[in-house]
Every structure is written in structure tokens, then in C-alpha cells.
């Protein structure tokens with residue numbers, strides 16, 4: 001079966017266990033949500049899946065084949081793309097060049113990369129931004145550019161680390177629509193990390209809840225909505241940002 | 251969405267930079283030939299040689315953001331290779347008795363000699379780079395410095411093929427300005443072609459955001475290595491031409507002094523732009539020349555006005571510090587370009603058609 005799979009991943013940072021036996025899988029054409037309080041290990045899991053962090057234990061498998069030991073650029077070339085919390089655009093380059101970078105990183109000529117970047121900007125809906133210097137964009141546009149950059153070369157999987165953070169409700173809704181299109185139109189497997197649980201419940205086909213490095217719940221939105229464990233986990237670490245989330249859930 | 255016109259536009263959008271810079275160099279050469287005295291001719295040759303060196307340095311340092319203190323080592327290699335290739339066999343027997351016989355018997359014209367010398371330096375840049383390019387930041391810079399010291403030590407001690415610290419004399423001297431102009435223009439176009447190539451783009455991305463570059467599939471050590479090799483070849487070519495411009499070399503001709511002056515010119519001009527590399531050399535060299543001239547004394551009416559000796563270096567230092575304090579990214583943080591009519595057309599042409607991007611990974 002085609003899937004990107006985190007199989008019993010554990011990661012320890014100098015004694016601190018950031019992940020303990022975390023399991024998760026992403027399948028083409030579906031959006032998987034990954035939620036959990038700050039510090040739960042969500043970004044660490046994405047880092048493991050994309051070769052930025054070696055797992056202490058466990059395996060990452062792409063369509064059954066292990067990715068452990070590959071460098072990040074090699075993982076990307078096998079079709080596992082990601083974005084970062086906070087964008088990390090190439091700030092001094094124009095938007096179109098930001099996308100072209102992935103094209104040439106995947107081995108395209110500059111010629112082919114330009115053509116694909118143009119098409120991708122159109123598809124994401126940000127063609128008018130092509131010549132803007134990336135460092136001058138407002139963050140809502142920044143996130144779209146980051147997504148467009150990650151989608152270059154049509155990866156099989158894309159992992160989005162809090163792409164909607166700080167967005168207003170209408171902006172987030174627009175982004176959620178784009179994320180659905182990535183799954184349905186490009187048949188890409190999407191992993192969505194997002195704090196707004198309401199948005200995740202609406203957008204995702206499947207949701208994984210992480211708390212203190214461990215998966216505490218895993219299932220379709222209805223199951224997550226009804227889960228006592230999830231509610232309890234969010235109560236237990238009730239930060240300001242997670243309280244309104246509970247209201248959405250009830 | 252045909253790809254061909256688009257690509258043309260990447261080159262078209264940026265070709266004005268090397269063209270304008272070449273025009274500046276051509277004008278300087280023509281002025282020199284038309285009005286220049288013999289010493290002025292030599293000054294201009296020195297400027298063109300430095301344009302080659304600093305442009306070569308820019309290819310790696312400017313695009314990668316990794317400061318290199320080692321490139322003048324490749325200049326040294328280029329200069330000695332030019333000596334090996336172009337000196338009369340009899341003089342080689344005296345200076346380099348340990349060279350293989352076929353090389354001692356060979357005597358190439360300076361042009362092909364300089365090109366081969368550049369390739370020779372490039373090969374060594376490739377070898378050193380394979381190790382160095384895995385390092386980052388300060389570690390990489392210090393390692394390039396160690397490489398410079400190593401090359402200098404080898405050339406200063408390998409008596410039979412480098413004449414050790416003795417001056418190597420007998421390198422054919424080339425006094426006409428044209429080969430230096432051609433070399434400088436070639437360096438400018440090589441740097442431009444690299445900058446707009448996929449390797450140059452990837453390298454600048456890795457400079458801005460290395461983490462995101464990895465996530466874009468960029469093999470950072472590899473794109474650095476490409477630039478390092480090309481850059482080593484260009485400064486090697488510069489070394490060869492430098493040898494022909496002065497006729498005498500020692501290992502210390504290519505050591506800390508030249509490293510300092512070339513890096514200063516790059517930084518003052520603007521470390522991140524080709525324009526900065528070329529104009530940094532031109533402006534700082536003219537300033538140095540002007541100060542030297544003042545130091546020697548200028549007739550003012552009956553008397554002569556002269557700067558006290560040594561003031562030249564001090565003034566140069568002051569000027570550099572002032573420039574860097576006011577413009578930390580150098581005098582030319584942006585490239586010279588034609589007025590941007592093309593850019594405006596591009597923006598309008600991007601239609602908002604929603605087609606699924608073509609092509610699989």
C-alpha cells in the first residue's frame with residue numbers, strides 16, 4: 001500500500017523524550033491532521049519524517065521502503081516535501097525564484113524549473129506575486145509561497161507545519177480549501193499540523209493526537225471530537241491558546 | 251506555457267549587468283590606450299588582474315556567503331603553472347630542475363598557458379573543496395585559511411619545482427592591455443553565467459536559508475563545490491595573468507597581502523553582487539592610485555604638495571571603514587541593470603489560469 005509511515009518512532013534529546021513510540025501514516029489523496037499542545041513533539045515528528053532528525057528508535061517508511069539514514073535533500077527527492085513553522089522563504093529572492101529553487105533541487109534545468117514554477121504559482125493562486133521579493137510579503141502570502149515551493153515537482157506527500165498560525169478565520173478557511181485541493185487535485189498525501197482544532201476537524205480525513213511525545217488518540221474526526229482522552233489532554237496543559245479550541249470542540 | 255521564451259527572459263533580464271560592467275572595463279582600457287602613460291598602462295593592467303581575482307572570489311564567496319581566505323592559494327598555483335608552461339626551457343632548467351622533462355621542454359604561448367593554468371587551479375580547488383565544502387560558517391573560513399597557509403608552505407619549500415622562496419624570473423612579460431581586458435570580461439561573464447545557472451540559484455538559496463534549501467532538495471555541499479571549483483579556476487587564471495604582468499613571482503606574492511586587498515575590495519564593493527566585485531576593484535584601485543600619486547607629490551604653482559609617506563595606507567583604511575560603517579552591505583548592494591521595462595511586462599503577462607502543474611518528480 002502506498003503510504004508514508006512513521007513506525008514506532010522514539011526521539012530523545014539529551015534525556016528528554018520528545019517522541020515515544022509514535023505511529024502515524026499519511027496516504028495519497030487524504031489529509032491527516034496532527035494536533036497536540038505546544039511541545040508535544042509535532043515538529044520533531046515532521047523532522048524525523050523528512051530526514052532532519054534521526055530517530056533514536058523506529059523507522060520511517062515510504063511505500064514500505066525505509067528512509068532512515070537519508071539526508072533531508074534525498075528524502076525530498078523521493079517525494080516527501082515539507083514546510084516550516086514561520087515560512088523560511090529565501091527572503092532575498094523573488095517569489096518565482098523561491099519555487100524554482102525546488103525545481104533545480106529536484107534536478108530540473110533552470111528552463112524547466114521556471115516553467116513549472118509559473119504553472120504552480122497559477123495553481124496556488126499567487127501568480128501576481130511572481131516578481132515580489134519574498135522577504136517583503138505579508139505572512140499570509142508567505143505561507144502560500146512556502147506551500148507552492150514545497151509542491152514543486154508534485155511530491156507524493158507534503159507535511160505542513162502550522163501553515164495557518166496567526167491567520168484570521170476567513171484567511172484560514174481559504175487556506176483549508178487550498179489544502180483540500182492539494183489532496184484531491186494533486187492526489188498528494190497531506191499531513192497538517194494546526195492548533196485550531198475546529199479547522200482540523202473540518203479539513204482532515206483522519207486525525208492523530210500527540211501529547212508529550214506519545215499518540216493518545218488516532219481516528220476520524222468524529223472519534224476525536226468525542227474523545228475524553230483528547231479533551232483531558234488539552235485541559236491538562238490548558239494554555240491560553242488551547243482554551244477556545246475546546247469550545248470549538250464541544 | 252512554453253518554457254523557451256521564459257528561459258530566455260532569465261538571461262535577458264540579467265544580461266545587462268555583465269554588459270554594463272564590460273562596457274566600463276572597455277572604456278577604462280580605451281582611455282588608457284588613448285591617453286595613458288606607461289606607468290598608467292601598468293596600473294590599469296593591475297586593475298584588470300584584480301578584477302579577475304575579485305570576480306573569481308565573488309563566484310564562491312558572494313553566492314555561498316562563506317568567507318574564503320584561501321583563494322589566493324589557487325592564484326599562486328595558477329601563477330606558477332603559467333611559469334612552468336611558458337618560460338623558455340633553459341630558464342626552467344635553472345628555476346625548476348625537478349619538473350618532468352616533457353614539461354621542461356614545453357613552451358606555450360601565454361594565452362593557452364593561462365587557460366591551462368586556470369584549469370590546473372580549478373582541479374586543485376575541486377580536490378580541496380571535496381573536503382572543505384562539508385564545513386560551514388567559521389569552521390569553513392578557518393579551514394580555507396589553513397589551506398592557504400599549506401599551499402604557501404609547499405610552494406615556499408618545494409625547491410626543485412617552485413624554486414622555493416627565490417624569485418622566479420623569466421616569465422614572459424605581456425605589456426599590452428588587451429589580454430587583461432579579455433580576461434576580466436571573461437571572468438565577469440563566467441560569474442554571471444554561474445549566477446543565473448541552476449547551481450548559482452541553488453547556492454544563493456542555501457546562503458539565505460540552508461534548512462529550507464535542504465527541504466527543497468538542494469545538496470548544499472555539492473552546489474558549494476561547483477562554485478568553489480569554478481571560482482578556483484578563475485582566480486587561477488588571474489594568477490597566470492598576474493605572473494605575466496609582473497614577470498617575477500615568489501610564493502609570498504600570493505599570500506596575506508593579496509588575500510587582504512582582494513577580500514577588502516569585494517567587501518567594500520558589495521559582497522553579494524557582481525557589480526560590487528568589479529566596481530569595488532575599480533574604485534578602490536583608483537583611490538589607491540590617487541593617494542600614491544599625492545604621496546609622490548603634485549606640483550601646485552611654485553611648490554609641490556605631497557602627502558607624508560605612509561599616510562596612503564592610513565587614508566585607505568579610514569575610507570574603507572567609513573564606507574563599511576555607512577553601507578554594511580557595500581557600495582553596490584544592487585546590480586547595475588537597464589531600466590526595468592521587461593520586469594513590468596512579465597508581471598502583466600501572468601494570467602490567473604488554474605491549470606494543474608505539469609510533470610512528475
Ligand SMILES: Nc1ncnc2c1ncn2[C@@H]1O[C@H](COP(=O)(O)OP(=O)(O)O)[C@@H](O)[C@H]1O
Pocket residue numbers: 013016018036037038039040041042043044045
Ligand atoms: N533540537 C532539539 N534539542 C533539544 N530539545 C528539542 C529539540 N527540538 C525539540 N526539542 C524539544 O522536544 C519537545 C518537542 O518539541 P516540538 O517537536 O517542537 O513540539 P511541537 O512542535 O509539538 O510544539 C519540546 O520539549 C522541545 O523543547
Ligand SMILES: [Mg+2]
Pocket residue numbers: 042043044085
Ligand atoms: Mg512545532
